[in-house]
Amino acid sequence: MTAPATTESPYTTDTTAVTAVATLPAEEPATAPKALYVYGISPAGIRTPRSAGVDGAPVRLVSESGLCAAVSDAPPRLRPRRRDLQAHQAVLDDMAAQGPVLPMRFAVLSPRTDALLSQLRADATHLTEQLESVRGCVELNVKGTVVPGHFADLVRRDDQLRTLALRTRRRPDYEANVRLGEAIALGVRREARRAAREVIDRLAPLAVRTVQGTTDDEQVLSASFLLRSGDEARFREAVAERARACGDRLSLSVTGPLPCYSFVDPRPATPAGR
Template sequence: MTDTATALGPLYVYGITPAGIRPPRACGVGGAPVRLLAGSGLCAAVSPAPGQIRARRRDLLAHQNVLGELLAEGAVLPMRFAVLSPDQDTLLSQLRTDGPRLAAQLEVVRGCVEMNVKGTPVPDCFTDLVRRDEKLRVLAQRTRRRPDYEANVRLGEALAKAVRREARRAADEVLAGLTPLAVRVVEGPVDDERALSASFLLRADDEDLFRRTLAGQARDLGGRLALSVTGPLPCYSFVETRPATAGR
C-alpha cells in the first residue's frame, strides 16, 4: 500500500512500460526506491521527487540504471532526466487519457534500441584535398610562390570550407548506408564542427550488423569524417511522451 506522503507528493518519472513487469531494483535519483504506478494497462516507473534536482553524475547514472532495468524487461518509453509529475493522481489521470497513444508508441519501440552516430570533420586531410581539388591546388601553388598574410588567410579559408564540404558528403554516404538497417531515423542539428548527428531506431537483433557496417564506413571515410557511436540507448528520440510536469 502506498503511504499518503508518497501519493500526494510530486513524483520523479523515469519511463512508461506495459503493465506486468518487475519493478527495478536499482535505487533512483537521490537514492530513493523506485516503484511502478499501474493504470490503464500501463506502468509508470516513479520515485519520490527529491527536494532539489541537479544534474550530478550519481543522479544521472541512477536515472540511466533504472531505465536500463526497464529496457531489459521489454519496451519502455523513456523520460529525460528530471521529469516530474505533481502527484500520483495527476500521473494516473494522464495514463488514462494518453493510454492508447502511449500503447501505440510502445509497440513501435518494442524489441528496439536507439543508436546515436556523430561525425566530425577531419582537419588534417589538407594534402589529399589539395591533390584532388584543382582550385585548391592552384591557390596553394600561388601562396607558396608569393606568401603573404592575405594569401595565407585565403588559402586557410578555402581549405576549411573544403574540409567541411567533404565531411558533409561523407555524412550523406554514412546515412545512405545505415538508413536501410533502421526502422526509423531522426537527424539532429549539424554545424561547422559536426557534420553528422543522427539517431537510429534498430531492431535489437540488428545491432551487430549496424556496428559492422559503421566500422567499415569509418575505415573507408576516415580521411574525411571521424565517426563515433553511442548505444544501445533507450529510445529517447522516437517517443513523444507528455507527462504533467511539476518542474525540472
C-alpha cells in the first residue's frame, strides 16, 4: 500500500510521504483535508496516548471495525529529527503499555481520515490476526560485532595461518605482511561468524519467532527475537551466557524491549495475479 499521499492508500511511507507533505503548494485551500501521521494500530478501547506526537502535535485515536489507529496531523515538513523519533517511540510505548500494537515506522502517512478508516475496515481481519500474533510479546534485537584481538590464538590453531606467519617471520617484507594481515582478518571474521551462528542456535528456541537482519564484515550478527514478555529475563540470561562463551570472538549487545516492528505487517499480502 505504499503510494503517494494523493492516492486513496492510507499508509504512505518514508521519503515518498515526506516529499508529498513537504511540497504542498502555498495556495492549497485552508479547508483541504490534512494528511495524518500514523503511529500504530491497536484493538479499539485503549486510552488516547498522553505523549505529544511528532512536531509536538496532539495525538488522537480513530476507530473502525474493532480497531483504532493513533494519529496526529502531519507536519508541513517531516524530518527524522531526534526529538520527533523520540516522540514517535513515546506514543508507541503508551499504546504498548495497554496491549498489543502494530507499530508503524517513522514517517508513515495517510492522506485523509476517511481513507484510513476505509482501510481499517477492509483489512480488519488481517490486522486483528496480526495483533493477536504479538499479544503479550516484545521484540529484542541482538547484535554481534567482530572482536579483533584474538588473532594470536587463531594463528596457533590454524595450520595455514601458522605456516604463513612462520614464512613471513623468516622472510619479512611489505607484501608478506599484507598477506598475513589479510589472512588473519579473514580468519577472525570467519570465527566471529561461526560464533554468531552458535548464538542464533542457542537463542532461537527461547523465542516465538526469529528474524535475521542484514550483516557486514564487522557486524556479523543482527537478529530480532519475538518473546513472550515473561521469557525476557531468561532470554537476557542466555545472551549473557553466550557473551561470556564467545567474548574473545564476538561482542554482543541487546536492544529492547521494542515494539514488534520485525514481526508484523499491517498490509495483507496481495493475492497472486492482482
